[in-house]
Amino acid sequence: MRLKFRFLLSCSVLAVSLPACFSSNKNQGERLYTQHCSSCHGDQGQGLARLIPPLAGADYLALHRAELPCLLRNGQNEPIVVNGIRYHNVMPGEKGMSPAQLTNLLNYIENNWGNKSKPRTIREVEEQLAACK
């Protein structure tokens, strides 16, 4: 809620054109990725050998699309298979990220480094989060 408010505020107060608002939002995904994810998954989403799965070209993203908001929020440490390789390691959860942030972050990783996917809406992500185990 606060974020949405801040988002609106920054749009109106700066009185900048709409595209600027969208682009700053797009940058939020990239910023979040750099701050919270890149140390493990790499600058290019390449992962690290068989310790950390890649995000670039990962079949997991499409196969488990609806579960990804919960995966990011709660972390993941059960063994998982990405591109045919089994990983068993710990990914910490991001309990503090809002639905809006998760949406921007997922849109970023799902449409970068050669990945392509339908953009997510905050609404959709909120619904998926409500169904987290």
Next chain:
Amino acid sequence: MLKRLFLLPALAAALVTACTSPDTAVRLPILGERDVRPRADGGPADTVFARVPAFRLTNQAGEVITNQTFAGKAYIADFFFATCPGICPKMQGELLKVYAKYGKDPRLAFLSHTIDPAHDSIPVLRDYADRLGMGAARNWHFATTGAKGEPAAKDSVFLLARAYYTAAEPDKQAPGGFAHNGTFALVDDQGHIRGLYDSLNPKEVERLMAELPILLAEMDTRKPAVARQ
């Protein structure tokens, strides 16, 4: 705290650059304290350079690793732990790049110390090495000070880290419970530290790649001529 830890390699790097202007870059500096000892016979005083202290570790294959393991070789040392959520993946990923370029060179070895010996048992280290793609590598050691559950294992690895100019210590605030920085230490065939590099800075890793051959060439001049043929 962390900020202070990160200053170390920067300082060391400043030292190095101060010592190696481009035209004299043929020889890497020897880092650390030096001792000037007058000679009993009145001849010119000897300068004694700091060396890595004696250590005894166990690697992922259960083999004992000591200073002797690296006699006549250069090695790159770093400090990590298997469950490290912070800088380790990045750091080990960078060392993997160095390994890809120089790993086949018989004059060079790699030594990654766990700073979490209580968790990182030999099987954990073996699994880690395996998953890093180093399962078959004989010259990259993933080593612990606590193979037999020695109670002082943690203290001894922190002391060792300090000797390699790497800051590592338990810290409840840090991700994973340890604060450490991602320093790579380049050690020569005689146990002197010849370079310190911040693995989180791509420029520093490039510098390591550039300086490594300079050290290897210097080591070759120490080999007896017969051995070089």
